[in-house]
Amino acid sequence: MSSKAMANLKESLMKLPGVGEKTAARLAYHIVEMKAEDVENLAYAIKNIKAETHSCAICFNTIDIGRDICEICASDKRDGQTICVVKDSKDLDAIERAGFYTGKYHVTGGLISPMAGVTQEDIKLKELVQRVYNNDIHEVIIALEPNVEGTATAHFIAKLLKPFGVKVTKLAQGMAVGADFSGTDSVTIARAIENRVPI
Amino acid sequence: MSSKAMANLKESLMKLPGVGEKTAARLAYHIVEMKAEDVENLAYAIKNIKAETHSCAICFNTIDIGRDICEICASDKRDGQTICVVKDSKDLDAIERAGFYTGKYHVTGGLISPMAGVTQEDIKLKELVQRVYNNDIHEVIIALEPNVEGTATAHFIAKLLKPFGVKVTKLAQGMAVGADFSGTDSVTIARAIENRVPI
Numbered sequence: 001m002s003s004k005a006m007a008n009l010k011e012s013l014m015k016l017p018g019v020g021e022k023t024a025a026r027l028a029y030h031i032v033e034m035k036a037e038d039v040e041n042l043a044y045a046i047k048n049i050k051a052e053t054h055s056c057a058i059c060f061n062t063i064d065i066g067r068d069i070c071e072i073c074a075s076d077k078r079d080g081q082t083i084c085v086v087k088d089s090k091d092l093d094a095i096e097r098a099g100f101y102t103g104k105y106h107v108t109g110g111l112i113s114p115m116a117g118v119t120q121e122d123i124k125l126k127e128l129v130q131r132v133y134n135n136d137i138h139e140v141i142i143a144l145e146p147n148v149e150g151t152a153t154a155h156f157i158a159k160l161l162k163p164f165g166v167k168v169t170k171l172a173q174g175m176a177v178g179a180d181f182s183g184t185d186s187v188t189i190a191r192a193i194e195n196r197v198p199i
Numbered sequence: 200m201s202s203k204a205m206a207n208l209k210e211s212l213m214k215l216p217g218v219g220e221k222t223a224a225r226l227a228y229h230i231v232e233m234k235a236e237d238v239e240n241l242a243y244a245i246k247n248i249k250a251e252t253h254s255c256a257i258c259f260n261t262i263d264i265g266r267d268i269c270e271i272c273a274s275d276k277r278d279g280q281t282i283c284v285v286k287d288s289k290d291l292d293a294i295e296r297a298g299f300y301t302g303k304y305h306v307t308g309g310l311i312s313p314m315a316g317v318t319q320e321d322i323k324l325k326e327l328v329q330r331v332y333n334n335d336i337h338e339v340i341i342a343l344e345p346n347v348e349g350t351a352t353a354h355f356i357a358k359l360l361k362p363f364g365v366k367v368t369k370l371a372q373g374m375a376v377g378a379d380f381s382g383t384d385s386v387t388i389a390r391a392i393e394n395r396v397p398i
Contacts, residue, residue, distance in 0.1 A: 002262050002269045005251035009244040017229050029289040030216050045208040047242030052204035070201045090228040
């Protein structure tokens with residue numbers, strides 16, 4: 001590149017997931033040619049996203065500042081006796097798009113991973129136990145990805161909830177082994193929820 | 200998404216090339232979790248890229264504000280009697296990375312495309328003719344992609360330059376048919392320059 005500003009933009013874009021050197025260069029050359037208004041909007045949306053969002057006080061879903069709890073936690077049309085445990089808001093969105101699930105959620109914010117130095121203290125498990133303790137919860141569906149960390153975290157949660165006598169289930173293996181939510185179609189996700197089995 | 204700010208960021212990201220709804224959601228959820236400093240840098244780099252760059256006064260390569268001409272045009276180590284015509288600065292970078300070409304460039308800023316409403320007046324062809332007229336140019340290498348628009352533009356340029364008696368060549372078909380520069384390795388690009396043939 002013959003421009004330091006362009007090289008700098010490329011470096012910043014390479015912090016995004018799945019964006020290598022070639023893609024970053026392609027994006028940078030596209031951005032410099034975009035309409036000024038679109039560039040402004042993109043920069044503004046990125047700059048402010050952290051300040052404009054926080055976590056739902058109940059389920060830790062990502063919501064706008066100005067609300068304490070998310071629409072799902074606030075809704076009395078959703079089954080408050082069922083909690084679906086997901087890793088993050090992106091997975092929550094994927095399950096919502098499947099349009100089959102009518103209960104509430106709990107976003108852990110991560111998976112237990114000794115390799116990555118993530119312990120049970122680092123994710124929202126105490127808060128899940130509190131919710132089960134304080135409310136009349138009949139079932140906890142664990143919808144974590146079926147990889148090593150997801151499976152380990154699922155079993156840890158099942159053990160934590162054992163004393164409460166709540167039914168703990170996991171998603172059926174309708175999902176392709178090794179697949180994540182973003183690569184799975186809504187019908188398959190709905191089937192996996194429908195066929196959930198006890199842990 | 201349970202956040203309007205996140206949905207707005209997703210919309211803005213979808214203006215980028217190759218970024219559909221799923222990728223935009225993935226990027227947005229990544230950005231909201233990124234280090235604040237990295238988010239600031241990315242937003243800043245995007246916001247200012249148009250103000251910080253402009254075109255080289257000679258070849259129209261993308262350069263930083265504060266310089267009039269690019270390093271290649273300014274260099275007396277480059278062969279000033281050969282001009283390589285490229286569509287944009289991204290293609291120029293790809294040829295520079297191949298490390299074979301030692302002449303100068305001319306960035307047209309587009310290809311003639313009646314379908315897209317782009318005429319010869321919309322790209323930097325008058326400026327190319329001026330350069331050939333005003334300087335002792337021996338060869339013009341046309342390095343436009345070998346698709347319909349690229350081929351049409353190449354022939355239009357060859358016709359424009361005919362009165363000047365300058366040698367006009369195009370890249371050899373060493374490049375895979377239909378491939379663009381970003382998907383072609385440097386060795387193949389170097390070979391295509393080496394084997395250039397008269398139009």
